[in-house]
Amino acid sequence: MNKQSKLNIIIIILLLLFQGLSAQEGRGNGRVGGTVKDKMGTPIPGVKIVLKILTGVSGGARKMLGNTMSTAIEVDGKTTEKIAEGYRMEIISDKKGQWSLIGFASGQFLLTAEKEGYAPFEHNLAMTQMRRNPLIHIVLQKPEQEETPGKIEPPAETGLKIGNILYNEGKYEEALSYFQECMSKKPGEFEIGINLGNCFMALKKYDEAIKAFLDVIEGYKKEKPELKGFEKAATIYASIGEAYSILGNFQQATVYYRKSIEVMPPTDAAVAYNTAEILFNGGKTGEAIAYYSLASKLKPEMALYYSKLGYAYLNKGDIPAALANFETFVKLAPNDPQTPVINDLLKQLKERP
Secondary structure, X not given: OOHHHHHHHHHHHHHHHHHHHHHHHOOOOEEEEEEEEOOOOOEOOOOEEEEEEEEOOOHHHHHHHOOEEEEEEEEOOEEEEEEEEOOEXXXXXXXXXXXXXXXXXXXXXXXXXXXXXXXXXXXXXXEOOOOOOXXXXXXXXXXXXXXXXXXXXXXOOOHHHHHHHHHHOOOHHHHHHHHXXXXXXXXXXXXXXXXXXXXXXXXXXXXXXXXXHHHHHHHHHHHOOOOOOOHHHHHHHHHHHHHHHHHOOHHHHHHHHHHHHHHOOOOOHHHHHHHHHHHHHOOXXXXXXXXXXXXXXXXXXXXXXXXXXXXXXXXXXXXXXXXXXXXXXXXXXXXXXXXXXXXXXXXXXXXXO
């Protein structure tokens, strides 16, 4: 067997492996953040915030990752890489009581917060990597102030706001009933459909979520036929794309991710990246390259984007572009588990006739 035949076989195997792991590797771009304050509204620094992944990472992804998960954290605007053991992430709130975690997949989570001298906080929540998650404002209380644990700061007790509190507490069925009641009383308030859709997504009722989100889009179109530049519409289109993606309908997922980007070009690398993943898995390599490239421009320090660009260019037959992106990946992530594989591929590509 000559060198070219060996190289072709290696490329085919790697492309098959890439296709198989693509959806798994595409996870891990979610972000969430918020504040920690006391009952009087004073920021509390030094609170340990822990995010434990309950569901959402597939068995294949766990097997691939072993018992660790790559995580990025932000403190005072600076991002650093770390490894989260046992599918948990943690960070300490800064001097302003602010905190932010990046690098999780869509799924169900347990969020806890603790600091000596305060009652502990915890609550379940569903989060996504496909769009912005709402800010979480935590109130910690001194044990002598109140015997109950810390909780999400409750707003005025209206039906809609009670629903939001229940949603933040992970009580999706109860929240849904409040939102549905609000919608029946105020059918003209079509934006309540966003709350309905988010509840349905958390309850894994994706068809109902799609319908709720589409109803909101129709409401927006009646108010303003031209949606370009309207961030809420772009976010809802992305949510519909996510729902279709979870259902395995990648053709429709692509349609709605494109609509989201047409309304408002992404400023978040995760949105561009996830769009590229859908396009690549659908065999639209050229379009996928455009969005992988956009993701790398929005977040040039993310090595993963360059490895995906390398495989995409390899699939397209553009060897020089594949080499350039693989080399960038190796430079950015010399200790990544995939680096030896890519180094070997680089060697094979450079030795080709």
